Amino acid sequence: MSENSKPKLKMAVYWGAACGGCCVSVLDVHEKLFDVTANADLVFWPIALDTKYADVEAMEDGYIDITLFNGAVRNSENAHMAKLLRQKTKILVAYGSCAHMGGIPGLANFSTKDAIMKRVYLENGSTENPESIVPEVSHEVKEGVLSLPEFYNDVRTLDQTVDVDYYMPGCPPQTERLLEVFMAIVTGSELPPKGSVIGALDKGQCDECKRKKSDNKHIKVFKRPFEIEDDGETCFLEQGIICMGPATRGGCGCRCIEGNAPCRGCYGPPNDVPDPGAKMMSAVATMIDADEPKEIEEIVSRIADPAGTFYRFSLPGSILRRKINTDI
C-alpha cells in the first residue's frame, strides 16, 4: 500500500479531567510515532501541538476522523470540549478509564461539590483562610473580571455527556493496544459495531493472569495486602487479598500483578459483566468458606472499603453512579 495513495487520517487527542497519563501513553509509542504520523495528521493535541479551541470551532462538522478523548467530565470546560469534539469528529473514542467509566477522579462521586470545596479550601490542614474564600466562576478584581470553569457536583463519563463510538479502557491504555487499533483503522479493517470496547480482550483478567489458581477458592478470612507475605505466585484471592481480576477485562498484560500488587479494575468489566461491583460481590460470595450467616457476615466485614475498591475506577459509569446520601 502506498502511503501517498489515500488521504491521511485526521486525528485528535484531548483531555478532560485527567492526569496526563493517557497522553503519555500516546507519546510512549516512541519512534513508532513516525508510523503514526506517516498515516495520520494530528490536527488537535494540546499536549504536543499548537492548535487552539478556535481552530477546532472553525472546523467543519465531522472534519476529524478520530478523536481519542481521555479524562472524565468534571467541569463546564470539559463538557464544552466534549460536545465540540463530538460535533467535529466521525469516530469518538472514550480513551482510558476516566473517559470510559469515570476513573480515579470519579471517586469524588462518593462526595459532593460542597464537601470537596470545604475540605480543600476551608478545612484543609495547612490552609489559612480566615475570610473563607473559595474560588468563584466569575470574580471581579480591581483590573477587571476573571473567570473560571464551573466545578460540577458530579463526575461524568464521556458517554454520559455525548454519544461515544468506541471505548478503549485502561489507566492508561497499553500503548501496544493503541498501535494495534490505530493500524487496524489505517489499513481499513472492518470496525466492530458502534459501542464496542476496543484495544482489549473479550476474556477476563484471570484468564490472562499467570498466578497459580485452583478452581475452588475457599476464603475464611479477607486480609489487606500488608497482612500477608505474598509468595509472588499464588492467586491473590486465594491468599485472601481482594483482587478485581474476576470483574475485570483482560488486555493490560497484568502489569500491576506482575508488580505483585492486586488488580484494581482499571480495564473495566468484560463484555458479559454489566457492573464490576455487582460482579465482584457475587464472586466474593462464591468464595466464602462458611455456611452460618454470622460467620459470613464476619468474613465480609473484613473487606476494607468494598465500595471504593470494587468501584475504584468505575463509580460514575456504574449502576450506582454516585453516593446519594452523602451525610452517612
Added chain:
Amino acid sequence: MKRRITIDPITRLEGHGKIEIFLKDDGDVENVYFQVPELRGFEKFCEGRPVEELPQIVTKICGVCPGCHHMASGKAIDAVYGVEPPPTAKKLRELFYMAHFVHSHIAHFYALAAPDFVVGPTAAKAERNILGVINKVGVDIGTEVIRQRRIAQEIQALLGGHQTHVVMNIPGGVRKGLTEEQRADIEGKAKGFIDFAKFSLKIFNDVVLGNKDYVELILNGPYSLTLHSMGLVDENNKVNFYDGKVRVVDTEGNEHCKYAPEDYRDFVAERVEPWSYLKFPYLKKIGWKGFVDGKDSGVYQATPLARLNAADGMATPLAQTEYERMFEVLGGKPVHSTLAMHWARLVELLYSAERCLELSTDPEITGKDLRSPLPNIPNEGVGIVEAQRGTLTHHYITDDKGMVLKANLIVGTTNNNAAICMSLKKAAQGLISKGVEVTDGILNMIEMAFRAYDPCFSCATHSLPGEMPMIVNIREKDGTLIRSVIRRN
C-alpha cells in the same frame, strides 16, 4: 484605552493554565494573573480509602510525574504505621526515584528548555522546538535523547511494576526485589546516564554559556525574583530527593528554617484566592505579604535552583564540581535568576545519574529483606520528597484500622504558584510597554518565565515539539477583540 491580554497556553497542571495581563491606559502592564482552572479534589476522595491503597491512587494526580506522588505517599504511610523500611527497600525506592529524575530532567532540558537557548529565544517559531534543537546539534543526539529517556523508563517499569502508575510501595517497604542480573543491567545503564548528563552539561556550557547574550539574559534579563529557597537536604545539608529535612534559606542564603516532614504545618501555610483553583503556599513564620519579592516576603521558590540554593552542596563528586562551577559563574550563592533553573536542573541530572550508579552497586540493593513488620496502630503520618518541580508533601490521618480520615497534599508546582505569577508579571512588565508591538518573540520570552519552573502543565510537552502554544487576545476593557496574536510551532 484600557486593554487586556489573555494568554491561554492550552496545556496543563491539573488543567489549563491561563494568563491574564491587564494593561494601563498608557500601554504599560498593570497586573498579571496566572489562573489554574481545574480541581479534582483528591484530598476529599482519598477519605474512606484504606491508607495502603493511597500510593496507587495518588499516582493519578499526575501521569507525567506519578513516581513522585507514589514515593511521598509510600513514606507518609510508613509514618502512619510508625515504621522504617529495611535498608534494601529504601535503596530500591531511591533507585527507582533516581531513574524517574533522569527521565524527567532529560525530557525537560531537551524538549522544553533547549529550544530557547540552543535555537534562540526569538528564533523563528518553526525552528524553536525539539526538532530545531536536533537540526542544530545533530540527529544522533536526538536519537540518544529518546534512547536515554526510554532506558530510564525501563528501569522505572522494572522496579515499579506498572510503567506509568507505579505499584512499588507497601507499608514498611516494597513489593518486589531485584535480582543480580537485573542489578548488573541497571549498573550499565547508570554509567550511560552519567555520560549523557556530562554531555548535556557540555552542550549547556558550549551553547549557552559560550554566548554572551544568553549569559546576559540569565543574569540581567527580566527574569529575577529575590525569594526564599526551599529544598530537601540530607544530614550534611547536601541535596537529596528521596529523604531528609526541608531546609529554607532566605534571600541572602541564611538558614530560615529546617524542618522534619511531620512539622511542615509550623513552617508552610496556604492561601486561597477566589480567581484560581490552585492555592498559594507561603512561609508561615513570615506570613502572606502579597505577590511581592524581597527578604520580607513569605513567597518562596521550590525548584531545582532553589534546591541548590537551599543546600550546601551535592552528595556526589561530579555533581559537586558542577555545583561549584555554576555558583562561581553566576556570582555566588544564592542565585535568583529564574533562567538559571535550567543549569541547576542539569547539575541535578548528573547527581541523579551518579546516585543511580551508587545505588545499583550497593551490596544491599539485591537484599531479600523488603518489608518491615507493622507492630504499631496506624494514626498519622507525613511523607516528603523532592518532586522534579518542587517539594512534595503528603499528610494522612487515619483511624486505628488504617482507614483515611483526612489527607492533605502540597504538590511540587503548587509551591511555586505565587512565584510563577510574579515571574510572569515581571517578564510582562519588562517586555510589554507603551508603543511596543506584542510579537511572537515577546510572547515566547514571557513564556520562558514560567517554562523555567517546568510547571506540571508544561511537563505535558516533554516529549514532542517543546513549545507551548499560545494565543494572545488583545481586547478593549469591555471584551471587544482588537487583535489576536497566535503563536504556533
